[in-house]
Amino acid sequence: MSTWFRKINWLTLLIPVISVFLGLLCGAVIMLAGGYNPLLAYGSIIQSIFLQPYYGGETIRAMIPLVLSGLAVAFAFRTGLFNIGVEGQLMAGWLASVACAIELDGLPKVILLPLSIIVGGLVGGLWSFLPGLLKARFKVHEVISTIMMNYIALYSTAYIIKNFLYTEGERTPTIPSSASLASNFLATITQGSRLHWGFIVAIIAVVVMWFLLWRTTMGFELRSVGFSPDASRYAGMNVSRNIILSMTISGVFAGLAGAMEGLGTYQYMSIMSSFSGIGFNGIAVALLGMNTPIGVVLSGALFAGLQTGGLTMQSVAGVPTDLIQVVIALIIFFVGSSYAIKWIWLRMSRKGRKS
Amino acid sequence: MAYAIEMKHIRKAFPGIVANDNITLQVKEGEIHALFGENGAGKSTLMNILFGLYQPDEGEIYVHGEKVKITDPNDANRLGIGMVHQHFMLVDKFTVAENIILGKEPSHLGRLNMAKAVKIARDLSDKYGLDIDPLKKVEDISVGMQQRVEILKTLYRGSNILIFDEPTAVLTPIEIKELIQIMKRLVSEGKSIILITHKLKEIFEACDSVTVIRRGKVIDSMAIADTNPDDLANMMVGRKVNTQINNTAYEPKGKVLDIRDLTVLDSRRVKVVNHLSLSVHGGEILGIAGVDGNGQEELVEAIAGLRKASSGTIEINGQDMTNHKGRKITENGFGYIPEDRQKDGLVLDFTVGENLALQTYYRKPFASSGILHPKVFTQQAKQLIEEFDVRTPSERTLARSLSGGNQQKVIVAREVSRSPQLLVAAQPTRGLDIGAIEFIHGKLLEEKQMGKAVLLVSFELDEVLHLSDRIAVINEGRIIDIVNPKETNENELGLLMAGHKKEAHQA
Numbered sequence: 001m002s003t004w005f006r007k008i009n010w011l012t013l014l015i016p017v018i019s020v021f022l023g024l025l026c027g028a029v030i031m032l033a034g035g036y037n038p039l040l041a042y043g044s045i046i047q048s049i050f051l052q053p054y055y056g057g058e059t060i061r062a063m064i065p066l067v068l069s070g071l072a073v074a075f076a077f078r079t080g081l082f083n084i085g086v087e088g089q090l091m092a093g094w095l096a097s098v099a100c101a102i103e104l105d106g107l108p109k110v111i112l113l114p115l116s117i118i119v120g121g122l123v124g125g126l127w128s129f130l131p132g133l134l135k136a137r138f139k140v141h142e143v144i145s146t147i148m149m150n151y152i153a154l155y156s157t158a159y160i161i162k163n164f165l166y167t168e169g170e171r172t173p174t175i176p177s178s179a180s181l182a183s184n185f186l187a188t189i190t191q192g193s194r195l196h197w198g199f200i201v202a203i204i205a206v207v208v209m210w211f212l213l214w215r216t217t218m219g220f221e222l223r224s225v226g227f228s229p230d231a232s233r234y235a236g237m238n239v240s241r242n243i244i245l246s247m248t249i250s251g252v253f254a255g256l257a258g259a260m261e262g263l264g265t266y267q268y269m270s271i272m273s274s275f276s277g278i279g280f281n282g283i284a285v286a287l288l289g290m291n292t293p294i295g296v297v298l299s300g301a302l303f304a305g306l307q308t309g310g311l312t313m314q315s316v317a318g319v320p321t322d323l324i325q326v327v328i329a330l331i332i333f334f335v336g337s338s339y340a341i342k343w344i345w346l347r348m349s350r351k352g353r354k355s
Numbered sequence: 356m357a358y359a360i361e362m363k364h365i366r367k368a369f370p371g372i373v374a375n376d377n378i379t380l381q382v383k384e385g386e387i388h389a390l391f392g393e394n395g396a397g398k399s400t401l402m403n404i405l406f407g408l409y410q411p412d413e414g415e416i417y418v419h420g421e422k423v424k425i426t427d428p429n430d431a432n433r434l435g436i437g438m439v440h441q442h443f444m445l446v447d448k449f450t451v452a453e454n455i456i457l458g459k460e461p462s463h464l465g466r467l468n469m470a471k472a473v474k475i476a477r478d479l480s481d482k483y484g485l486d487i488d489p490l491k492k493v494e495d496i497s498v499g500m501q502q503r504v505e506i507l508k509t510l511y512r513g514s515n516i517l518i519f520d521e522p523t524a525v526l527t528p529i530e531i532k533e534l535i536q537i538m539k540r541l542v543s544e545g546k547s548i549i550l551i552t553h554k555l556k557e558i559f560e561a562c563d564s565v566t567v568i569r570r571g572k573v574i575d576s577m578a579i580a581d582t583n584p585d586d587l588a589n590m591m592v593g594r595k596v597n598t599q600i601n602n603t604a605y606e607p608k609g610k611v612l613d614i615r616d617l618t619v620l621d622s623r624r625v626k627v628v629n630h631l632s633l634s635v636h637g638g639e640i641l642g643i644a645g646v647d648g649n650g651q652e653e654l655v656e657a658i659a660g661l662r663k664a665s666s667g668t669i670e671i672n673g674q675d676m677t678n679h680k681g682r683k684i685t686e687n688g689f690g691y692i693p694e695d696r697q698k699d700g701l702v703l704d705f706t707v708g709e710n711l712a713l714q715t716y717y718r719k720p721f722a723s724s725g726i727l728h729p730k731v732f733t734q735q736a737k738q739l740i741e742e743f744d745v746r747t748p749s750e751r752t753l754a755r756s757l758s759g760g761n762q763q764k765v766i767v768a769r770e771v772s773r774s775p776q777l778l779v780a781a782q783p784t785r786g787l788d789i790g791a792i793e794f795i796h797g798k799l800l801e802e803k804q805m806g807k808a809v810l811l812v813s814f815e816l817d818e819v820l821h822l823s824d825r826i827a828v829i830n831e832g833r834i835i836d837i838v839n840p841k842e843t844n845e846n847e848l849g850l851l852m853a854g855h856k857k858e859a860h861q862a
């Protein structure tokens with residue numbers, strides 16, 4: 001009787017794990033075909049991120065925006081919305097936080113730093129509020145409107161930087177240290193990595209997402225609307241308001257991801273000619289993390305580790321770094337095919353029992 | 356004796372519950388075999404196994420005497436087993452013919468042969484007297500007709516064993532009569548039918564034999580000729596049940612619901628509720644009788660604040676509630692058991708506990724300052740599950756995995772336990788077993804005795820006749836008459852419902 005129960009729970013957990021395993025396996029096969037040593041390659045990744053403080057620090061640093069954009073996607077997912085606009089919200093938040101820091105230079109750090117972070121989050125939220133509003137009012141599908149908002153963000157941030165905040169090097173000036181998340185202490189213990197205090201913001205965001213969704217009336221409504229707009233309406237919930245709210249909160253997480261890049265990793269914003277990719281990776285992080293806060297942290301760590309450790313792969317095993325992108329893509333592919341995996345699994349276990 | 360279907364010693368367990376425990380079912384060739392049992396007894400599970408949707412943990416299946424393995428619905432189709440699901444699986448925007456051939460399209464050199472599809476549909480329809488127009492879109496035909504499309508789908512796939520899972524729950528009395536005719540015709544053509552139903556009347560009208568299951572086990576199996584309704588009911592519930600509804604004394608109090616000159620438009624801007632006036636008093640059950648589609652649904656939705664009233668007023672507890680928000684109306688002492696429980700009544704992917712709190716989650720003691728108190732959810736859920744006898748492994752089980760009848764009990768528990776001044780119950784006993792119906796009728800009567808007003812909308816004339824203190828007959832969006840249930844009968848009501856006011860009165 002309880003075996004079935006155990007199997008199902010296993011399955012939900014197994015899918016991401018199997019996907020990762022298969023992704024790595026296929027990556028290994030490709031490496032072998034290319035004449036490289038996969039054990040050496042993967043070994044170098046593990047060795048670097050766990051034993052070399054620099055790469056460890058860089059991994060955590062890369063995790064910060066990944067986890068935040070993963071949370072953004074997962075949060076919207078939970079309410080039944082597909083936020084593809086994390087990329088644009090992230091840019092909007094990035095520029096807003098940097099601009100706030102530069103323009104309000106002179107304020108004490110206890111005010112300027114939190115303020116810049118908050119402004120980044122809010123502008124990110126504003127960027128997704130609009131698609132939410134369009135969806136709630138005019139039934140414009142959020143996938144379309146958020147993609148459009150991505151392009152608006154890409155070009156308008158470039159325009160604003162060029163015309164109002166321009167410095168040599170196609171970028172904004174560097175933010176004042178009173179708005180910076182960077183830390184000499186963290187840099188020193190990680191032998192010069194760009195690790196910054198933003199990881200605390202990410203941890204808080206993880207807890208906030210969990211708390212919002214499962215411990216507040218607001219989260220109750222958001223999840224309810226996500227599962228069943230009809231039943232929610234019958235229960236007196238305001239479906240439109242919840243759609244807008246969900247998109248907005250999702251955008252706040254994305255905006256914070258941008259603020260972490262602006263105030264932490266880079267200390268400025270460049271004029272971008274194409275998307276950073278962090279927002280899109282957020283979709284994969286959320287997917288692999290099964291849209292749970294803890295899952296997002298774990299899969300964020302995995303992707304960040306692969307990307308960072310992938311750099312050493314080239315020097316140690318001679319494997320081109322691009323291959324890591326292939327492995328990541330494969331993992332995403334396998335998660336996406338989770339349905340198939342589940343099906344095969346059930347089939348196999350059924351056969352096993354019969355014989 | 357040849358059996359069309361023989362399922363032997365079937366066992367199927369779900370987390371926390373054994374849905375089928377050593378079940379043996381034998382269906383003879385060319386008979387209509389009833390599967391009878393309480394909500395959650397395991398009937399749908401057993402049929403899903405036969406149709407290949409679930410795999411049994413143990414047991415064997417024989418089709419026409421041959422041992423088979425059914426691993427998915429395709430296997431079932433190949434073996435000539437077809438299933439008409441309670442929740443239809445049709446594509447609304449497609450025509451009847453398109454729906455029928457979907458997945459097995461007649462084609463010529465890869466090109467879909469639509470004319471042939473239409474002809475196939477028409478021939479099948481004629482052969483079994485289904486009287487269906489293959490060119491109509493599914494969204495434009497009635498629920499009863501949609502069901503016939505489902506039947507045609509299985510016939511088109513060559514099924515000779517048909518499973519009907521509670522086909523009559525969504526039908527009007529006339530449609531039910533017609534369905535029974537159709538089933539009899541199918542059987543006379545050599546098909547075998549398994550019918551799940553909670554209505555004794557249908558079993559005795561349509562079936563040749565019956566298997567009774569309770570809590571996952573077979574209680575007995577016999578020919579219909581060898582049993583009677585009372586015995587069957589008692590066997591199913593395991594105790595004596597009272598199938599006769601006994602209304603309690605009628606002592607009406609002040610008006611709780613007062614509707615004046617209400618007009619409501621449907622999505623096509625047709626007046627579906629037409630200058631309707633009606634009031635319901637405390638201490639009374641007012642039944643609304645009418646043929647489906649005469650404005651009942653829209654009337655109820657307008658009261659609930661889910662549909663705009665274009666003119667007129669709705670007062671609840673003396674306060675004007677016309678076009679107010681649903682939440683506000685609910686808080687003004689309104690409870691609602693919606694007709695479509697899976698779509699509107701429950702969030703299927705929420706737990707039973709969450710569903711039980713769907714109207715109260717934001718209020719004390721469930722939450723304070725926007726923060727939920729999970730312990731209170733659990734506590735109230737446990738209590739309601741106990742009080743309303745919801746068969747569920749625990750309050751953390753998803754509503755989706757409950758049996759149909761138990762899902763309904765969750766909604767009833769949620770709405771009745773808030774003890775609203777006005778309770779609107781739309782088809783409250785649809786799909787429920789006799790024991791559960793008795794229970795819910797008891798709850799409605801209890802509410803009435805406590806001085807609450809109950810508005811009952813039901814297609815079951817029996818239910819309306821025996822439970823109501825007054826019956827309002829609705830026709831084309833108007834109340835055409837209000838009658839005393841003690842002074843009327845099904846025939847007179849039937850005439851009234853069809854709009855024949857005068858004749859009925861003279862009768």
Ligand SMILES: Nc1ncnc2c1ncn2[C@@H]1O[C@H](COP(=O)(O)OP(=O)(O)OP(=O)(O)O)[C@@H](O)[C@H]1O
Nearest residue numbers: 369374394395396397398399400756757758759760
């Ligand atoms: N997919 C599932 N997961 C978990 N439990 C399930 C699932 N399907 C059914 N059950 C449980 O198995 C039991 C039998 O359910 P089933 O749907 O077969 O009942 P039923 O006899 O069809 O009842 P009803 O008359 O209410 O439709 C119920 O307790 C139900 O909660």
Ligand SMILES: [Mg+2]
Nearest residue numbers: 398399758759
């Ligand atoms: Mg059932």
